[in-house]
């Protein structure tokens with residue numbers, strides 16, 4: 181028995197990754213599980229990006245890179261921010277990291293002192309709360325529900341702010357709800373924040389391109405907020421590059437410098453080949469990846485149509501990302517076969533064991549009435565999964 185640190189003992193395991201591991205395990209045992217748990221595009225990385233990586237290997241890109249990223253990559257990120265978001269950053273404001281997950285961890289570690297509060301509108305992405313706690317911050321959850329389209333109102337934000345509030349973190353398009361804040365909705369939140377000038381915002385925009393309702397809006401686009409926003413982005417989702425591990429931030433220079441210092445002691449620069457490939461990815465017009473976005477859009481319709489046909493699931497139509505987040509509280513207190521369904525975790529386990537479909541409990545995201553289904557899966561898998569869920573419930 182080893183004496184591990186309180187830090188790790190107090191941390192929960194990532195439930196998205198745990199469910200993915202369980203799915204792999206069950207599949208290895210020969211069980212025919214359909215995995216709708218992990219938020220990972222099922223496409224291959226586009227060929228033009230793969231070719232850039234092969235070229236980089238042949239060109240002998242093998243040394244340590246600058247800690248905050250190759251200058252050419254920073255310039256590609258600067259151009260991307262300008263082109264897609266109308267945001268102006270210079271090189272001192274950009275830090276490239278090993279995935280947006282590390283970008284978020286850097287920001288938490290450089291901004292938070294013990295006891296600092298971080299407002300997390302629920303549902304939030306699974307790792308936010310644990311990253312904040314790792315940095316000794318205190319997550320402050322603001323509940324939203326299917327009835328409010330999973331959006332935090334300005335009144336809720338105002339009510340959550342205390343003298344200890346240091347940051348607000350959110351993702352739009354949202355993982356896990358698929359909610360997208362419009363520019364007007366962000367402005368209304370900004371109107372609250374301008375009254376509290378010490379609060380820093382983390383705007384996680386990793387699903388920016390997977391947006392079915394219209395234009396993507398960034399909090400940093402508001403002049404009176406620009407100096408207080410860390411814009412987080414990455415290539416995992418839109419470019420189908422989850423395993424390449426590249427994320428980045430645009431931030432006030434002082435915060436970027438601090439992230440650079442943190443990363444310099446922990447990981448150094450991100451992988452050199454992946455960085456070269458991402459230059460090519462970001463320089464390409466968005467039209468090059470549109471085929472994947474179009475497929476997500478048609479799969480969204482498919483899964484919504486099929487789920488709507490199953491009694492007990494209450495759905496808001498997701499506006500972006502590739503998740504549906506139905507409220508399944510209808511089943512709480514019921515017994516399905518031998519399964520007593522007390523909460524979303526029980527329901528998710530019932531689906532895994534009886535329908536052989538892997539989902540993630542809403543508990544992981546701070547919304548205990550819901551479960552998350554990822555539709556970054558093939559049409560055949562989605563159809564089969566919905567059929568299995570329907571059958572398992574009707575036989576229960």
Ligand code: PMP
Nearest residue numbers: 279280281305351355414416427
């Ligand atoms: N933010 C959100 C909202 C996500 O869904 C993910 C998915 N993993 C990440 C950040 C981290 O992305 P990555 O580390 O793969 O860049």
Ligand code: GLU
Nearest residue numbers: 194196197217218219355
């Ligand atoms: N972001 C994805 C998800 O939410 C990948 C898993 C993870 O990084 O936790 O499923």
